[in-house]
Amino acid sequence: xxxxxxxxxxxxxxxxxxxxxxxxxxxxxxxxxxxxxxxxxxxxxxxxxxxxxxxxxxxxxxxxxxxxxxxxxxxxxxxxxxxxxxxxxxxxxxxxxxxxxxxxxxxxxxxxxxxxxxxxxxxxxxxxxxxxxxxxxxxxxxxxxxxxxxxxxxxxxxxxxxxxxxxxxxxxxxxxxxxxxxxxxxxxxxxxxxxxxxxxxxxxxxxxxxxxxxxxxxxxxxxxxxxxxxxxxxxxxxxxxxxxxxxxxxxxxxxxxxxxxxxxxxxxxxxxxxxxxxxxxxxxxxxxxxxxxxxxxxxxxxxxxxxxxxxxxxxxxxxxxxxxxxxxxxxxxxxxxxxxxxxxxxxxxxxxxxxxxxxxxxxxxxxxxxxxxxxxxxxxxxxxxxxxxxxxxxxxxxxxxxxxxxxxxxxxxxxxxxxxxxxxxxxxxxxxxxxxxxxxxxxxxxxxxxxxxxxxxxxxxxxxxxxxxxxxxxxxxxxxxxxxxxxxxxxxxxxxxxxxxxxxxxxxxxxxxxxxxxxxxxxxxxxxxxxxxxxxxxxxxxxxxxxxxxxxxxxxxxxxxxxxxxxxxxxxx
Numbered sequence: 001x002x003x004x005x006x007x008x009x010x011x012x013x014x015x016x017x018x019x020x021x022x023x024x025x026x027x028x029x030x031x032x033x034x035x036x037x038x039x040x041x042x043x044x045x046x047x048x049x050x051x052x053x054x055x056x057x058x059x060x061x062x063x064x065x066x067x068x069x070x071x072x073x074x075x076x077x078x079x080x081x082x083x084x085x086x087x088x089x090x091x092x093x094x095x096x097x098x099x100x101x102x103x104x105x106x107x108x109x110x111x112x113x114x115x116x117x118x119x120x121x122x123x124x125x126x127x128x129x130x131x132x133x134x135x136x137x138x139x140x141x142x143x144x145x146x147x148x149x150x151x152x153x154x155x156x157x158x159x160x161x162x163x164x165x166x167x168x169x170x171x172x173x174x175x176x177x178x179x180x181x182x183x184x185x186x187x188x189x190x191x192x193x194x195x196x197x198x199x200x201x202x203x204x205x206x207x208x209x210x211x212x213x214x215x216x217x218x219x220x221x222x223x224x225x226x227x228x229x230x231x232x233x234x235x236x237x238x239x240x241x242x243x244x245x246x247x248x249x250x251x252x253x254x255x256x257x258x259x260x261x262x263x264x265x266x267x268x269x270x271x272x273x274x275x276x277x278x279x280x281x282x283x284x285x286x287x288x289x290x291x292x293x294x295x296x297x298x299x300x301x302x303x304x305x306x307x308x309x310x311x312x313x314x315x316x317x318x319x320x321x322x323x324x325x326x327x328x329x330x331x332x333x334x335x336x337x338x339x340x341x342x343x344x345x346x347x348x349x350x351x352x353x354x355x356x357x358x359x360x361x362x363x364x365x366x367x368x369x370x371x372x373x374x375x376x377x378x379x380x381x382x383x384x385x386x387x388x389x390x391x392x393x394x395x396x397x398x399x400x401x402x403x404x405x406x407x408x409x410x411x412x413x414x415x416x417x418x419x420x421x422x423x424x425x426x427x428x429x430x431x432x433x434x435x436x437x438x439x440x441x442x443x444x445x446x447x448x449x450x451x452x453x454x455x456x457x458x459x460x461x462x463x464x465x466x467x468x469x470x471x472x473x474x475x476x477x478x479x480x481x482x483x484x485x486x487x488x489x490x491x492x493x494x495x496x497x498x499x500x501x502x503x504x505x506x507x508x509x510x511x512x513x514x515x516x517x518x519x520x521x522x523x524x525x526x527x528x529x530x531x532x533x534x535x536x537x538x539x540x541x542x543x544x545x546x547x548x549x550x551x552x553x554x555x556x557x558x559x560x561x562x563x564x565x566x567x568x569x570x571x572x573x
Contacts (some may be wrong), residue, residue, distance in 0.1 A: 004210075047516045049161075070353075073104075073173050073188040081199060082336065089195045089214035089244065096211055098221035104178075104186040106163070119362075120455050122525075123256060124155030127229050130254065138224050139164035142191060143233030143258070152231040152256055159182055163223050167191065168202075169210050193240040215245050217230055220335045226251040228317040233258040239272060295413075328479060332437040335450040338481050343461060351484035351514065360483055360491035365447055368425070372445035375420040381410060384561035386417035387528055389499050392551070394526065400494050401426035401446075404453055404511075405528075406504035407569070408438035414501040419445055427492050429453070431464055431480045448494065453512040454482040485515050496521045503567075506531035508540060517546045523572050524551075543570045 002241045008075060034531040060239050060305070087094040118125040139162055156162040163183050169190030178186060192198045192212040200212050202363060219227075230252050234241050238257050327333040349356040382385050393399060399422065401415045406428035410416055418424040425445050430436045431452035464480045501521045502508050506526050525548065529536040540550055551571050553564035 002396050003517050005268075007457070009125075022320075026365045039060065065217040065338075072173075073209060074208065074452070076209065076212070077201075081197075081211065084197045084211075087196060089192075089216040089218075089263045091093075094197065094213075095220045098217055099223070102187055102189060103165075103221060106185060110181055110183050113519065118155040120152045120155060120407055121469070123152050126162055127152075127157060127254065127256070131228060134340065135162075135230070136166075137162040137228040138226065139231070139316070140219070140222070140224075140227055141165070141231040143169075143235065144232070144274050153184075154182070161407075162214050164224070164229075167216075167218065169212075171208060171210075171472065183235070185453065185541070187213075187218065190245065191215050191218070191234060191237075191241050193237055194242050200440040215241055216249070219245075219250055227253065231256045239268065243274065264298045306533070327433045329433065329437050332450075333432050335436065336433050336478070336480065338479065339463070343481070346481075347461075349458060351486045352490075353487075355507070356487050357482075357490045359491070360487055364451060364483070365427075365449055365491060366440075367447060368445050369443045373443045374445075375416070376419040378416065380417040380561060381412055381413075382414040382417060383412070383563045384557060385567060385569070388557070388563070388569065389414075389526070390418060390422060392569075393498060395422065396498070397422045397424075399424040399426075399498040399554075400496065401428070401499040401501065402489070402492070402497055403496075403501040404429045405501070405505070406439055407435050408429040409442040409444050414503075415446075415499070416444070418499070426497070426499075427488075428492070429488070431482075433478060449488065451482075452480050452482040453488075453504055453511045454484045454514065455507055455509075457484055457486075457514050458488075459483055486513055486519070489520055497523065499524050501525070501526045503528040507540065508532055509534060512542065525570040526563075526567050527570065528567050537569065539568065549573055 067476060077476060084097065128134070137160065139156060141151070141153045141164070147299060153162065153164065153166070157164075161183075165181065165185045165187060167187045167189065168187070171188070174186070174188045190200055190210050190212040192214045193213055197214065197215070198212045198219075201208055201209060227250065232238050232241065232255060235258075243259075324339055325333050327336055346356060346359065385403070389398075399418065401418060401424055401427070403413070405413045406413065406415075407430060409428065409430075415424065415426065415428070419426075428439060428444065429449045429451065430439050431450070433450075436448075436450045451461055451462065451519045460482045461479055462482050463477045497520070502511065502525060504511055505528075508529070509532055512527075525543065527543075528541060529539050532539055548570040551569040552571075556562065557564040559565070
């Protein structure tokens with residue numbers, strides 16, 4: 001009897017468990033169905049909203065006054081602007097929107113930079129000293145026009161591997177920043193003067209609407225808990241921007257703030273920053289560093305004012321020169337675009353001026369490609385001249401050459417044979433844009449310089465008569481910037497040059513007369529004499545006076561279609 005009751009109890013318990021599980025399953029199914037119904041309603045609503053958003057976006061994109069490819073980044077659908085402008089700077093939706101849709105990641109392929117001087121007139125270098133040359137720091141920069149002029153962070157990035165955020169409101173400046181491929185995030189907005197988003201007009205060639213985001217929201221989206229260096233240039237609105245920032249939330253160790261256009265005096269700014277320092281109760285060393293930075297800015301403001309005024313016009317000047325260039329190859333055109341302000345600044349500098357040498361080194365010289373095309377066993381295109389040079393150096397490997405008049409890099413090249421067969425490298429100088437385009441795409445293992453050689457000891461502009469394979473200075477043609485040979489060699493920084501090939505279509509003597517031979521070590525010259533007005537003998541006497549002797553040529557080398565018919569080789573005694 002006991003066994004019978006136990007069996008029925010077990011059956012009842014099993015039935016109870018099954019019923020409970022069934023009820024629980026039904027309940028969970030009802031919950032899941034409810035959630036799916038809500039999700040379907042949301043998706044249907046989003047589909048309708050997406051259709052309206054796309055139409056709104058396409059209308060805004062088509063009516064944008066920006067003609068450059070950066071138009072995409074400055075297109076604001078009306079529905080998006082209205083929904084964002086009502087949000088406070090702390091709203092998670094606004095922070096998420098900036099992080100997901102506006103912030104642009106650093107490029108996968110960065111532009112290689114070898115920067116040995118500070119384009120910020122000493123500010124970047126001072127910051128690096130302040131941080132004891134720390135590597136891997138974090139910066140935020142707002143307002144610098146472009147990387148080549150007045151960037152306060154480029155030196156830190158290139159020299160000490162810093163990274164951070166570049167905020168660029170001006171579409172034309174943003175185009176230059178985007179093309180520069182820096183190791184930093186980009187944000188194509190301006191900073192709001194309120195604690196909520198707003199629209200602002202930028203008066204460029206025509207009015208352009210730019211969306212402005214609160215600085216607090218930007219820094220939260222960037223998600224950097226500690227910022228080493230913040231550079232702020234808001235064209236007079238610096239104090240208004242700073243007042244929107246809750247200083248107790250962020251750890252910003254140093255500020256560089258532009259004073260020249262600020263709405264208020266330097267004392268107002270100093271009092272404001274000092275009050276924030278005491279309110280936040282940051283370490284005393286930070287207060288000291290802030291005071292030091294403010295005093296340094298005051299001392300340097302006179303020198304910086306002229307540069308700051310020039311910066312505002314540089315991009316417009318560059319874009320005008322680029323747009324009016326007669327060169328059809330857009331990839332090459334950028335190398336031959338000379339803003340008027342840049343030309344005026346360089347033309348009065350002597351060939352030994354450090355600024356000119358740094359300009360050539362950091363702006364004009366193009367480094368060899370990462371993957372140059374190797375051409376072992378290539379024939380001698382120089383009609384025997386390269387072979388003779390190789391024999392002269394006893395088939396030396398790893399030599400250094402400079403070739404002026406490099407043409408397209410292979411036809412009648414005096415250095416390609418040495419590069420391909422004996423692993424030489426060096427500098428190829430070619431002024432004519434069409435030839436330089438072919439040279440640039442030929443991917444030789446050498447530095448490139450798209451300029452002509454000046455006939456004076458300072459830079460000059462010259463009209464270049466392009467004859468495709470050969471080109472020379474003439475009264476008609478394309479404007480090309482000419483740099484002194486000595487400045488180029490100093491920028492190239494080769495203490496000893498094995499072989500120098502000079503072919504400038506008749507101006508060889510004028511170029512050589514600008515060169516201080518006692519300051520350079522060039523072991524051999526190959527100089528074209530056929531177009532020199534003074535003649536070969538005059539050239540020979542000049543080179544002898546500089547400590548060189550002419551290498552005798554054989555009868556075969558002086559015969560038709562051989563190098564000695566047009567060129568002389570001079571060897572240092």
